[in-house]
Amino acid sequence: MKNIYLIGFMGTGKSTVGRLLAEDFKMKFVDTDKMVEEMTGRTIGEIFEESSEAEFRKLETEVLRKITEEKGMIVSTGGGIVVTRGNLDLMKNSGHVFTLIADAHTIHERLKADDTCRPLLEVAEPLDEIKRLLFERAAFYINAHHIIETSDITPREAADQ
Numbered sequence: 001m002k003n004i005y006l007i008g009f010m011g012t013g014k015s016t017v018g019r020l021l022a023e024d025f026k027m028k029f030v031d032t033d034k035m036v037e038e039m040t041g042r043t044i045g046e047i048f049e050e051s052s053e054a055e056f057r058k059l060e061t062e063v064l065r066k067i068t069e070e071k072g073m074i075v076s077t078g079g080g081i082v083v084t085r086g087n088l089d090l091m092k093n094s095g096h097v098f099t100l101i102a103d104a105h106t107i108h109e110r111l112k113a114d115d116t117c118r119p120l121l122e123v124a125e126p127l128d129e130i131k132r133l134l135f136e137r138a139a140f141y142i143n144a145h146h147i148i149e150t151s152d153i154t155p156r157e158a159a160d161q
């Protein structure tokens with residue numbers, strides 16, 4: 001069984017939906033952010049703060065390469081994994097890639113209710129930054145094998161789709 005990759009912006013439900021799919025299909029669940037943290041012994045926040053976004057992108061790509069060598073996993077990815085050249089193709093060539101999408105306002109509301117550290121959104125106007133990043137990344141997100149709009153559905157419904 002090929003891997004199933006969940007890509008998409010922060011707050012679109014990749015980890016929650018991924019865990020549900022892993023239970024449904026009795027497959028192993030992995031999360032690239034968690035793997036980066038385990039590999040480095042540092043949190044995402046620390047990597048961005050003490051090193052840089054570029055360093056984080058290198059680490060998440062290293063983790064992704066390892067994942068693509070394995071099969072049968074549900075993979076939840078960090079929202080920006082697609083901006084590193086070649087990563088989307090790596091995923092498409094080693095599995096089925098699903099983008100979870102949501103509109104900027106829904107994302108903004110969901111992230112306000114979530115205490116996960118998201119260094120890229122620690123700015124004065126997070127909603128504007130969400131819109132800017134969504135626009136910048138849209139071309140990658142729409143290039144997945146499948147796209148699921150999650151704004152008005154539950155994680156369970158997204159997993160069922």
Ligand code: S3P
Pocket residue numbers: 008009010011014033044077078079080081117118119120
């Ligand atoms: C990022 C998304 C985060 C995490 C990091 C950068 C991004 O993951 O990888 O903060 O660039 O969109 P989630 O999408 O799981 O929040």
